[in-house]
Amino acid sequence: MQDASIILEARHLVKQYKQRSGSFGFGQTTINALDDVSINLKKGSTLAVVGESGSGKSTLARCLLQLHPFDSGEVLFQGQSLAKLDSKALRKARKNLQMVFQDPFASLNPRMRVGDIVAEGLLVHGLGNTNERLQKVQQMLERVGLHADDVKKYPHQFSGGQRQRIGIARALVLEPEVVVCDEPVSALDVSVQAQILLLLKTLQKEMKLSYIFITHDLRVVRHVADEMVVMNKGKIVEQGDVNTIYQSPQQSYTKDLLKAIPGQK
C-alpha cells in the first residue's frame, strides 16, 4: 500500500443479485448492488456513505466486513486483502472490524443478559478470564454512559437509546480499529440522536477509531463525517470532502439529494 494512513480500502467491488422474474419466474433480472465501488478510509477519520434505499450502501457495509461474499474486487485492511485470509485469520482480523447496527431492538438477543451480549466478542476471541472479561465489560458500559450493574439486565429493560449504547459497547469492547455504523441513529429521537452522535465522536477521539458511517440523513453527515461517498443504484456518484460537496455538489443526483433535505425553505 502506498499510503500508510489508509486503514481500510475497497477496490473495484462488484456484487450482483439475481432475481427470478417474468410470469412464472423463468426469467432472470440482475441487480447491480455494487458496481465497481472503490473507497478509502483514512485512520482516525469518518467516511459517510449516503444514498437512498436500494442504493447499495448497506450491501457495501456487509461486503467490507466480509459478511456477504462479493463477485469481484478486494477489500484491504491495513494493506492486507481480507478475501485471501483463511477463516481463522479472518476471525482474527474481525476483532478489528466491528459493526453497529441500525435497529437497537432487533440487534440484541432478548434472551441474553447485557453482560453476556457485550462479553461475547471477548469470549469468541479468547481474551481474558471470566473476571477480566467482566471487568472489561463493566468499564465499557460505563464508558458508553450505562452502569456497571447493567450487566445483569436484559435488553428489554432499556430504552432505544440505551440499547444503541449497548450495541456500541459490544462493538468497542474488542478495541477495534474500524467500526462500520449502519444507520446507527435513524431509529432514534432527535434528542437521543444527539447523545449518540456525541458519544460516537468522543469515543472516536479516545480510542482512535475510524468510522464508516452509513446514513440517509444528510443533516447528520455534516456533523460527523470528514469525507463522504454518494451512492445511487450501486454506483458511486460523487466522493470527496464533506464541506466541498455540500458547498458545490458536482453531480445532479447529489444536488437533488441536498435540495430535498427538509427545513431549508
Next chain:
Amino acid sequence: MTEILSIEHLNVGLKKEPARLLVKDSSFKLSAGKTTCIVGESGSGKSLTALTIMGLLSNQLVASGHVFFNGVDLTTIDNKAMRKIRGAQIGMIFQEPMTSLNPVLTVGFQIGEVLTAHKGLKGDALKSKIATLLTQVGIPAERANSYPDELSGGQRQRVMVAMSIACEPALLIADEPTTALDVTVQAQILTLLDELKSRMKMAMLFITHDFGVVSDIADDVIVMFKGEIVEAGSKKQVLGNPQHPYTKALLDCVPDVAGKKVLKPIDYAWLKTNEVPV
C-alpha cells in the same frame, strides 16, 4: 378562519392506573386551510392525541375531556355516529405505507371501499372516481389494478393519501407520514399534502419528530413533552423564538445542514431541578 376542531382539557390515561396520565390537560384548536404540527419525542403523547380524535384508542386506555369537531363532541357520540365521521369527515394517514395497505387487494379496491361505505358509489361512477383520485395524487389511473407490492414506498403512501382524501374530509390527520421514506420521496409527499390541503381547504394535523419537516410544512406548531403541551404558537414564534426551556433544548439537538451548530443533548436532570413544568 373557520374552526374545525377544538380539543378541550383532554386527558388520556391507563384504565388500570388512572393516576398515570399519558396525555395531560391538552387543549388546542385547528382551523380550515391550516397545518398544525405536533412535535415531541417518542412517548410524548402525540400519536395518542391523534388516535383519540379518531376514536381509535385501545380499550386499555380511557380519555376524558372534549373533542369538538364542527361543533359535535366526539367523546359523547356512539360508535355508529363515529363510524360516519371517521374516514369521511376525518381522514388519517399512518406512518407505515408498507403495513397499512392490505396486500391481497388491489389498491383501486381499497380506495373504492371508502367511497362505497360513505358515499354509496358503485360501478362506473366508482371506477371513474378512483381514477380521478389516483391522478390527483400523481399515480397513473391504470395502477388501480396493481397490488401494493407492485408499488414503491412513495407510491404506496400516495395511495394512502388518495384513500384519506377520497371523501373530501374537513380534517386530515397525518401521523409521521414520511418518516419511513427517502428524503427525495419525502419532499414529494410533503408538497403533495400541502397542495391538497390548500386546494381542499382542509385542516391538517401533522405529527412528526422532524423539525426540518415542521419548518417546511407547518403554519402552527405544538410541542409536547411527557404528555403535556409545553409550547404552542405560530411556526415563526416557536421555531424562531422558543420560550419554553424544553423547546429550546429540543431545538439544540437538531443537526443543521450547514454543520455549524454544536449539538447539545437534552439535560433532563437540569429540566427537573429547575422545576420546569413537566
